[in-house]
Amino acid sequence: xxxxxxxxxxxxxxxxxxxxxxxxxxxxxxxxxxxxxxxxxxxxxxxxxxxxxxxxxxxxxxxxxxxxxxxxxxxxxxxxxxxxxxxxxxxxxxxxxxxxxxxxxxxxxxxxxxxxxxxxxxxxxxxxxxxxxxxxxxxxxxxxxxxxxxxxxxxxxxxxxxxxxxxxxxxxxxxxxxxxxxxxxxxxxxxxxx
Numbered sequence: 305x306x307x308x309x310x311x312x313x314x315x316x317x318x319x320x321x322x323x324x325x326x327x328x329x330x331x332x333x334x335x336x337x338x339x340x341x342x343x344x345x346x347x348x349x350x351x352x353x354x355x356x357x358x359x360x361x362x363x364x365x366x367x368x369x370x371x372x373x374x375x376x377x378x379x380x381x382x383x384x385x386x387x388x389x390x391x392x393x394x395x396x397x398x399x400x401x402x403x404x405x406x407x408x409x410x411x412x413x414x415x416x417x418x419x420x421x422x423x424x425x426x427x428x429x430x431x432x433x434x435x436x437x438x439x440x441x442x443x444x445x446x447x448x449x450x451x452x453x454x455x456x457x458x459x460x461x462x463x464x465x466x467x468x469x470x471x472x473x474x475x476x477x478x479x480x481x482x483x484x485x486x487x488x489x490x491x492x493x494x495x496x497x498x
Contacts, residue, residue, distance in 0.1 A: 305468075305471045305474075305475060306452075306475075307450055307452035307453070307475070308452045310452070310464065310468045310471055310472070310475075311452050311453060311455065311456060311464065313468075314456070314460065314463070314464040314467065314468065315455070315456075318463060318464075318467065319460060322459075322460065322463060324348065325347060325348065326411070326412070326415040326459075327415075328341075328347070328348040329341060329342055329412040329413070329415040329416050330415045330416055330418075332416055335375050335378070335379055335416060335417070336372060336375060338412070338413060338415075338416035339368065339371050339372055339375060339378070339413055339416075340368055340372070341412070342371075342409050342412035342413045342416070343364060343365075343367045343368035343371050343372075343409055344361075344364050344365070344367075344368060345359070345364060345405075345408065345409070353408065355404055355405070355408055356405055356408065359400060359401070359405065360400070363398070363400050363401070366398065367395045367398065367401060367405075367409065370394045370395055370398075371391065371394060371395065371409070371413070373394075374390055374394055377390055378390055378391075378413055378417065379417060381414075381417065381419060382419075383419055383422065384410070384411075384414045384419045384420055384421045384422060384423075385422070385423070386419075387410050387413055387414045387417065387419050388406070388407065388410040388414075388421075388425070390410075391406055391409055391410040391413065392406045392410070395409070402427070402428075403427035403428075403442075404427045404428050407425045407427055407462075411459060420457065420458075420459065421457075421458040421459045421462070422458060423443040423444060423445060423446070423458055424443060424444050424445075424446050424449075424458045424459075424461045424462050424465070425442065425443045425458075425462055426439075426440075426441065426442055426443060426444070426462070426465075427442075428466065429465070429466030429467070429469050430462045430463075430465040430466040430469075432465075432466075432469040432473070433464070433465030433466055433468065433469035433472050433473075434465050436469075436472040436473055436475070437449060437450075446458050446461050449461065
């Protein structure tokens with residue numbers, strides 16, 4: 305599968321649902337309602353997001369309480385990096401809450417406050433997909449990826465890297481055996497939140 309095909313398939317199969325999900329958090333009537341739904345990982349259909357299906361409800365209620373306590377700080381955050389940092393500082397050390405949940409909750413809260421990711425954040429499957437391009441770390445500037453990804457937002461790239469990690473690995477294996485480079489490492493630069 306070519307990179308253009310992977311990106312086209314993502315747009316066709318996943319983009320609309322991902323955007324509807326973020327719109328749900330964006331249109332909540334109050335910041336406390338948005339934080340509650342984000343922390344409890346509630347989808348528009350009322351169910352819990354599959355990423356957090358194994359986290360006990362009582363733990364997510366603890367996450368909500370902590371985030372409600374910093375609601376004003378979250379509202380004043382100037383960009384997604386600040387939202388993510390606040391969420392990570394508040395809930396990232398809670399046993400049972402990993403980097404994926406921190407990112408997902410921050411992304412949902414950020415949607416409500418109009419703060420979208422400008423970097424691609426890596427965790428779980430997205431990290432595996434990024435390894436194909438020799439990218440590591442916690443986040444990176446999307447400009448370092450091949451041109452095929454340029455029509456995706458950073459959060460969509462994160463999603464695409466995760467969903468298509470196996471296809472990307474297969475493609476990388478095919479290219480490595482033919483001795484073609486995966487990514488121009490001369491242009492690659494890491495960019496992590498400060």
